[in-house]
Structure formats: C-alpha cells, structure tokens
Amino acid sequence: MNENILKNFNLNISYKRIKNNITDIIYQSSFYKISKKQFYLDIHNIAKYFVKSSDEIYIDSYKNSLKEDRELFLYDSILPVYFMQNNYICLNGTAISKNNKITLIIGYGCGKSSIAQKLIQKHNYNLICDNYIVIKDKTILNSSNILHLWEDVALNLNYNLKELKPLRKNISKYEIVNNEYNFSGNENISKIYILEPKLEMGLYINEIQSLYKATEVLKCIRGINFYEQLSLAKRDFPIIINLVNNCQVKVISMIKKFDNIKNINCIYKIIEQDL
Amino acid sequence: MKNIVWLASYPKSGNTWIRIILSYLQSNNNLNINKLHSSHISSSRDILNYYCGYNTSLLHNSEIDLLRYNCNNDFAKSIKELIFIKCHESYRFINNKPILGSQENYKSIYIIRNPLSIVASFANHLNLSIDETIDIINNNDYCLVSKKNKYQTQITQRIYSWSNHVKSWINNNNDINIIKYEELHNDPFKVLKKAFNFSNLVFSDDDLTNAIENASFDKIYKQEKENYFIEKPLGSTSFFRKGKSNSWKEELNYTQINKIININYDIMEKFNYLP
Numbered sequence: 001m002n003e004n005i006l007k008n009f010n011l012n013i014s015y016k017r018i019k020n021n022i023t024d025i026i027y028q029s030s031f032y033k034i035s036k037k038q039f040y041l042d043i044h045n046i047a048k049y050f051v052k053s054s055d056e057i058y059i060d061s062y063k064n065s066l067k068e069d070r071e072l073f074l075y076d077s078i079l080p081v082y083f084m085q086n087n088y089i090c091l092n093g094t095a096i097s098k099n100n101k102i103t104l105i106i107g108y109g110c111g112k113s114s115i116a117q118k119l120i121q122k123h124n125y126n127l128i129c130d131n132y133i134v135i136k137d138k139t140i141l142n143s144s145n146i147l148h149l150w151e152d153v154a155l156n157l158n159y160n161l162k163e164l165k166p167l168r169k170n171i172s173k174y175e176i177v178n179n180e181y182n183f184s185g186n187e188n189i190s191k192i193y194i195l196e197p198k199l200e201m202g203l204y205i206n207e208i209q210s211l212y213k214a215t216e217v218l219k220c221i222r223g224i225n226f227y228e229q230l231s232l233a234k235r236d237f238p239i240i241i242n243l244v245n246n247c248q249v250k251v252i253s254m255i256k257k258f259d260n261i262k263n264i265n266c267i268y269k270i271i272e273q274d275l
Numbered sequence: 276m277k278n279i280v281w282l283a284s285y286p287k288s289g290n291t292w293i294r295i296i297l298s299y300l301q302s303n304n305n306l307n308i309n310k311l312h313s314s315h316i317s318s319s320r321d322i323l324n325y326y327c328g329y330n331t332s333l334l335h336n337s338e339i340d341l342l343r344y345n346c347n348n349d350f351a352k353s354i355k356e357l358i359f360i361k362c363h364e365s366y367r368f369i370n371n372k373p374i375l376g377s378q379e380n381y382k383s384i385y386i387i388r389n390p391l392s393i394v395a396s397f398a399n400h401l402n403l404s405i406d407e408t409i410d411i412i413n414n415n416d417y418c419l420v421s422k423k424n425k426y427q428t429q430i431t432q433r434i435y436s437w438s439n440h441v442k443s444w445i446n447n448n449n450d451i452n453i454i455k456y457e458e459l460h461n462d463p464f465k466v467l468k469k470a471f472n473f474s475n476l477v478f479s480d481d482d483l484t485n486a487i488e489n490a491s492f493d494k495i496y497k498q499e500k501e502n503y504f505i506e507k508p509l510g511s512t513s514f515f516r517k518g519k520s521n522s523w524k525e526e527l528n529y530t531q532i533n534k535i536i537n538i539n540y541d542i543m544e545k546f547n548y549l550p
Contacts, residue, residue: 029327029328029343029345029349030326030345030346030348030349031326031328031345031346031349032327032328033417041328041329044338044342045338045341072333073329073333074332076329076330077328077329077330078524109426109428150424150425150426151423151425152424152425153425167510168333170335170423171333171335171423172423172424172425173332173333177549211547225325225328226328253374260425260426
C-alpha cells in the first residue's frame with residue numbers, strides 16, 4: 001500500500017459499516033453513486049467504499065476479504081476519484097525523472113509502465129509514481145517506488161517471477177520495487193508522451209497545437225467516466241492548457257492489435273530517440 | 276423497445292459477415308472492414324469497467340461473473356438506439372440470472388453453422404491443426420481470452436462445446452431468431468430480411484440488396500488482402516478464408532468427422548447437419 005499518499009494528503013481511512021446515504025447524487029449505477037463531494041462504490045467480495053468528505057474514507061469489508069485486496073482497490077480505484085473531487089488532476093500513467101526533469105507517460109492499455117521500467121533499467125531514470133499521477137500546477141503530488149507490470153512484460157524485462165509479489169493471488173500482475181527516489185516536489189514536468197491505441201494501421205508521431213494537446217491529455221484522466229459525470233473538464237482545462245504549454249508533448253499512436261511486446265519495444269525506441 | 280440485439284454465434288459461424296452487411300446497411304458509405312458500425316462485443320472490458328466503476332482486470336473470472344447481470348442491465352438502460360452487439364459467449368446463468376442481463380432488454384439473433392465446416396476455419400483462425408481444433412469444438416470447458424499473463428481488452432468468455440453453445444442460446448431465450456449459415460449463404464436476402472425485420476431495423480429491400488452485394492466474400496477478401504483486418508488474430512494467415520459452406524468434405528477425414536459427430540450428435544441431427 002502506498003503510505004505516502006495517505007501522509008501527503010492527510011487522509012483518514014477507517015473501517016466501519018457504511019450507510020451509503022449520499023445526497024445530491026449526480027450519477028448512479030448498480031455499483032456506485034457519485035455526487036460532487038462524495039462517492040460510494042461496492043466492489044463485490046472485496047469491500048464497500050465511501051468517500052465521505054475531503055479527508056475521510058470509510059471501508060466496509062466483505063466477510064473473508066483480504067486486507068491487501070481491500071487496500072489494492074482503495075489505491076487503484078477509490079483514491080483517484082477522491083483526488084478529482086478535491087480539485088486535483090489525476091492522470092492515468094507513470095511519472096519518471098532524470099536530471100530534475102519529469103517525464104509523464106500516459107494513456108490506456110498501451111504499455112506505459114513497461115516503457116517507464118525500461119527507461120529506469122537502461123537509462124537510469126527514477127520512478128516517481130506509477131498507475132496514476134496526481135498533478136497540481138506544474139508538478140506531481142504523489143510518489144511511490146513500486147511499479148506494476150503484467151507477467152508477459154516482466155518476463156520480457158528478464159524478471160524472475162518467483163521473486164516478485166503478485167498484486168493479488170492468481171492475478172499475473174506483479175509489483176516491481178525500484179530504488180527509493182527522494183522526490184522533492186520541486187521538479188517540473190518537462191515532457192508528456194501520450195500513448196494512444198488506434199484501430200488503423202500505422203505509426204504516428206505528432207507535435208501538436210496546445211488545444212489538441214490538452215484534449216489528448218484530458219482523455220487520459222484516471223476514472224474518465226466519473227470525470228465526465230462530474231463535468232470537471234471545464235474546471236481543469238485551463239490548468240492542463242497551462243501544463244502542455246510549458247512542456248513538450250508527443251502523441252504516439254500504435255495499432256493495438258499488434259503483439260504487445262512488439263508494440264512496447266517500438267514505442268520505447270521512439271521515446272529513446274528523444275533522450 | 277428492446278434496443279439491444281445480440282448477434283450470437285459459436286466462433287467462425289458467419290458473425291462477421293453479417294456485421295459487415297449491417298455496417299454497410301446502417302452507414303450506406305463505402306465499406307471499410309476496419310470501421311464496422313457494429314464493432315461492440317459482449318465481452319468488452321471497457322464497458323464492464325465503465326459501469327462497475329473500477330478496474331476489473333484485477334478480478335478473477337468468478338468475481339467478474341457476479342457483476343455481469345447488473346452491469347449489462349445498466350448498459351442496456353443507457354442504449355437509446357438500436358444496436359447490434361457481437362457475442363461468442365455461451366448463454367450462461369449465475370445465481371439464476373443471465374450474465375447478459377434481463378431478457379426484457381434484448382433480442383437475439385443466433386447464427387448456427389455446421390461444426391464440420393467450422394473446424395477448418397477455426398483451425399486457420401487459431402493457427403492450430405484440425406485435430407487440435409476438433410478437441411476445442413468438443414471441449415465443454417473451452418474459453419476465449421483465457422490467458423491471464425497480460426492486460427486483456429476483453430474478459431474471458433466461456434464457450435462450451437459447439438452443441439452446448441447452441442443449446443445454451445436456443446433453449447434459454449424467448450426472443451430469438453435463428454439463422455442457419457448455410458441458408459444465409461444460399462439466399463442472404465431472404466434470411467437477413469427476416470432477421471432484420473425481427474430486430475426492428477428500418478431498411479429498404481434495395482438497401483439490403485446493395486449491402487449484400489457490396490459485402491460479397493470476394494470484395495471483403497480483397498479488402499483484407501490489400502490492407503489488414505483488425506479482427507484477424509496474430510499468427511493466422513487471413514481472417515476471410517474460403518467463404519464456402521461445404522468445404523469440410525475435402526478438409527476432414529472419416530475419423531475426424533466421427534469425432535465431431537460423437538460429441539455433438541443431438542444438435543447436428545436437429546439442424547440436419549449429419550452427413
């Protein structure tokens with residue numbers, strides 16, 4: 001569990017029975033309810049979670065659920081919503097740093113963590129955070145030395161699976177522990193790579209205008225469905241425009257149907273050329 | 276009004292061909308096989324993640340099964356226009372509820388094809404031998420997207436054996452139109468007019484005739500050869516292979532034919548597929 005997140009944001013997390021009495025609901029499904037400042041999510045067999053206020057999260061565990069599973073889903077699925085409701089921008093991706101300059105690799109299902117780990121291994125980058133990136137102004141607010149990789153990529157990067165801890169029992173995604181990096185919070189974001197799956201054949205690398213850049217970054221918001229339901233794009237768009245105007249942004253599109261490892265290696269080579 | 280129509284079939288039974296015709300009918304543009312109108316699939320992880328509100332790639336299959344009834348009901352509520360959705364899954368129940376949601380929400384078109392014809396096509400698709408593929412067709416535990424070592428954009432789909440797949444659909448659905456691939460091959464206009472009227476799709480006879488003409492096997496085969504087909508799996512030489520209905524007579528030997536009949540006799544007899 002990422003203890004830094006709890007410390008940095010003064011979050012109180014407690015276990016109790018949840019009454020699920022959210023008012024002013026903006027959207028609800030069979031599994032969750034969301035209002036401007038509150039969020040309820042039922043992850044069956046794991047726990048029910050209630051983001052009650054700006055510093056309180058309640059967890060109501062299902063019988064026989066494991067503590068590490070409850071924490072995994074808290075970190076993975078609940079905290080990003082908490083951040084977006086509390087005026088932070090939370091992007092889906094990995095942040096790495098070298099020479100006091102931060103590079104973000106963002107997108108969905110295109111090998112961000114894998115590419116970041118390769119840069120860490122081969123070019124001495126430092127991991128700031130993986131999974132999602134909490135941004136305020138021009139810098140990042142969360143940090144962790146743990147990165148998550150699926151089995152196929154972990155093997156491709158020559159890790160021994162027997163030495164790795166899986167995120168959950170019988171799930172082939174593993175924790176990769178990197179060196180601790182003393183992230184000061186004073187480094188600025190200098191590069192953003194947006195990895196975009198496409199259905200058409202081809203490889204595109206675009207240097208693009210501010211508005212389009214910002215739109216592409218917005219597409220990588222963590223928990224995009226909640227973001228849309230809360231209509232937060234209006235709030236955040238000026239901040240993102242400011243962010244992309246102050247750093248280099250590249251969109252790399254790759255047909256998603258190609259072999260996963262080949263995709264990752266191809267994108268990695270493109271990013272490596274920029275170094 | 277039921278806005279969802281499941282286009283259901285065992286793999287390699289003509290599902291894509293019908294979707295191509297539908298795509299031409301609904302868009303009335305030049306056909307691009309990589310931009311099919313009806314490109315949704317019942318096993319989409321994006322849809323599951325959206326309505327559940329969290330990352331389901333960290334769940335086990337049994338946990339995902341528990342979510343699907345409610346998830347598909349929520350999805351159905353959001354659909355305001357007629358939509359055709361591809362489905363290769365068997366029709367299953369968890370806790371006495373169909374995983375595809377309440378039957379109030381959808382109709383089904385089930386495409387059935389002689390398993391003797393499916394074998395060679397499926398073997399080409401999977402890049403396996405005929406005998407290995409026969410074992411799959413006869414295997415009641417067979418699943419699509421079963422590999423857990425990487426991120427999958429679809430969830431695992433229980434297929435059952437060919438005959439149990441057929442039985443699961445035709446025995447459990449009140450609102451279903453069954454298409455025999457062989458009849459579709461011989462008289463596509465008559466078969467599809469009945470199926471699309473059943474679905475409440477609005478179209479003219481001329482439009483349907485044009486769509487069938489433009490989605491002829493020769494034309495789509497040529498398109499795949501000139502470009503690429505996004506749904507062709509890696510390792511397979513082509514997605515569109517022969518487009519014939521009785522090529523099994525040249526492709527299977529006596530032992531192989533008997534192996535299929537032994538397991539699937541009752542349904543083959545019901546649909547006049549016994550040689």
